[in-house]
Amino acid sequence: MRYMPLTENDRAEMLRVIGAASVDDLFIDVPEEARLSGPIEGLPLHASEPAVERHMSRLAAKNLTAGNAPFFLGAGAYRHHVPxxxxxxxxxxxxxxxxxxxxxxxxxxxxxxxxxxxxxxxxxxxxxxxxxxxxxxxxxxxxxxxxxxxxxxxxxxxxxxxxxxxxxxxxxxxxxxxxxxxxxxxxxxxxxxxxxxxxxxxxxxxxxxxxxxxxxxxxxxxxxxxxxxxxxxxxxxxxxxxxxxxxxxxxxxxxxxxxxxxxxxxxxxxxxxxxxxxxxxxxxxxxxxxxxxxxxxxxxxxxxxxxxxxxxxxxxxxxxxxxxxxxxxxxxxxxxxxxxxxxxTLLGGEGLGRLARVNHARAQKMVARLTKVPGVTCLNTSYFNEATLLLPKDAREAVRALADRGVLGGVSLGRLYPGVDALANGLLVTATETVTDEDIEVFATELAGVLS
The missing domain is CATH 3.40.640.10 (Type I PLP-dependent aspartate aminotransferase-like (Major domain))
Structure with a gap:
């Protein structure tokens, strides 16, 4: 298919038909703070392909990925083992x-x-x-x-x-x-x-x-x-x-x-x-x-x-x-x-049941250990593989401090509900079959250090 670019007259006619004064009017529903006012900071306007690859690799290296740290995030996106x-x-x-x-x-x-x-x-x-x-x-x-x-x-x-x-x-x-x-x-x-x-x-x-x-x-x-x-x-x-x-x-x-x-x-x-x-x-x-x-x-x-x-x-x-x-x-x-x-299909009905039981058991062990940390309590009386912990401080601060210590320690309710002070100390933690006993112990140790 040939590339057929629009002329300025084409664009002007399209804007006239839809009743927009300019292309910028099409983005009016995007909040001002979410719009870019110029080039992305830190990226050059042009560079060679090898230079771009090196730059992007350096940026990617700053990420703490799910497979490289004790991982307790959930809230709608879960880390499970995929065969x-x-x-x-x-x-x-x-x-x-x-x-x-x-x-x-x-x-x-x-x-x-x-x-x-x-x-x-x-x-x-x-x-x-x-x-x-x-x-x-x-x-x-x-x-x-x-x-x-x-x-x-x-x-x-x-x-x-x-x-x-x-x-x-x-x-x-x-x-x-x-x-x-x-x-x-x-x-x-x-x-x-x-x-x-x-x-x-x-x-x-x-x-x-x-x-x-x-x-x-x-x-x-x-x-x-x-x-x-x-x-x-x-x-x-x-x-x-x-x-x-x-x-x-x-x-x-x-x-x-x-x-x-x-x-x-x-x-x-x-x-x-x-x-x-x-x-x-x-x-x-x-x-x-x-x-x-x-x-x-x-x-x-x-x-x-x-x-x-x-x-x-x-x-x-x-x-x-x-x-x-x-x-x-x-x-x-x-x-x-x-x-x-x-x-x-690989799991089958029985396999799904076993996987679910493993998830629940992992979460029970996680909650039992984390609630031994001074000041930490569990909100839930029942749960599957994730539960809400109540911390003695803002959970967002705890999550950031845990990440600095190499632990992805859950999702703060303050992040999910910004501006709602009543939920600020809530931390949603998840344990799937990928979480080990060692991960739980590291999490508990680092959480104690963050809260002390």
Missing amino acids: ASVDHLIQRGEFLTAYTPYQPEIAQGTLQVLFEFQTQVARLFGTDVANASMYDGSTACWEAILMAGRVTRRARAVLSGGLHPHYAQVVKTLAKFTNDEIDVRLPELTAAPDDAAIIQAIDDKTSCVVVQYPDILGRIPDLAAIADAAHAKGALLIAVVTEPVALGLIEAPGEAGADIVVGEGQSLGVGLQFGGPYLGLFGCREKFVRQMPGRLCGQTVDAEGKRGFVLTLSTREQHIRREKATSNICTNAGLCALAFSIHM
């Missing part, structure tokens, strides 16, 4: 170069992979159906709220205080363009989530209640009670799962009454990767399937009676008229979905 076979298989040419099957009947391999993926997600979530993936957990959460609005014909969503604040921010940002009313609250530093407060917030105008499971503080809400209350008011329950490994040990959200279950699939098959690309998971009850965003692959037989796969539903605007689409999600994160599916 080498996952990376080997997804880099096969037929997978690595595959794209959206616009002629699905000739993409049987891609469709079969997505069919298997859907089956695994539906079984994991306890839902009747699952789609062929979304961008990531946060946008899947917003798509679920949109879907609930279509089902109930209402436009008010209640977001639990236990929902990841970044997910809540994505929802609030996108709701600006739909005029949905978003009722967001802050978490309380209580041992158990305040399910009663969420239930009380449901009214006859509520389309859905959004509850994270386990929540951002590591607590496990009572989905069944919230589901009953939501259904009594004609609303839907949306459960958000940021750590799918937890479902190897705790009840599937769909079985607990959730109508729509969404989540982040990064934990299985997909590395941390500096924050992306990740993988959105989405499942729901069968009666809502035609309102589900994305697409659905199905299994059938051909004219000769042989098994085959088809694109059963495709409600994306790329496939149907835009006004009929349920979503403008334009891809399905297919390679990440394949990585998830391969990892799940």
Whole structure:
């Protein structure tokens, strides 16, 4: 394809049509403090390729990476061991170069992979159906709220205080363009989530209640009670799962009454990767399937009676008229979905359960040791692989000091909720199967030193 640059007249005409005085007007929604006023400090305007490589290598060397230090971060992005076979298989040419099957009947391999993926997600979530993936957990959460609005014909969503604040921010940002009313609250530093407060917030105008499971503080809400209350008011329950490994040990959200279950699939098959690309998971009850965003692959037989796969539903605007689409999600994160599916297949149901039990045991050992540090207590009475510690000082200061000592010691609630003084001393810590006894001991020793 030839490169066809725009002329100044072309640009002026485009700006005129959309009603913008200049290109800068297109960035008006970006906060001033987030915009660059000039070249990036520390980078030369031009340099040779070897010089750029050396410079970037020096910058990269300043990073303290997950594999090179005791690592206790979580909060929606988890370090799990990904078998080498996952990376080997997804880099096969037929997978690595595959794209959206616009002629699905000739993409049987891609469709079969997505069919298997859907089956695994539906079984994991306890839902009747699952789609062929979304961008990531946060946008899947917003798509679920949109879907609930279509089902109930209402436009008010209640977001639990236990929902990841970044997910809540994505929802609030996108709701600006739909005029949905978003009722967001802050978490309380209580041992158990305040399910009663969420239930009380449901009214006859509520389309859905959004509850994270386990929540951002590591607590496990009572989905069944919230589901009953939501259904009594004609609303839907949306459960958000940021750590799918937890479902190897705790009840599937769909079985607990959730109508729509969404989540982040990064934990299985997909590395941390500096924050992306990740993988959105989405499942729901069968009666809502035609309102589900994305697409659905199905299994059938051909004219000769042989098994085959088809694109059963495709409600994306790329496939149907835009006004009929349920979503403008334009891809399905297919390679990440394949990585998830391969990892799940290698584990199997029993393997996932064992992995979950190892994670929980690691977290129990971590919490038991860290709460022996003077001044440190644990907020939670129940948790899976992450819990909230209460420190005698601002957790942000502790996290920075720990990093200087070579320990990535959790995520401060002050970082997740800037300006909320009541949460400033909270520290969310996570232990997966990758954490060793030695890591826990180093963490405890260095934390004691930081707090003394």
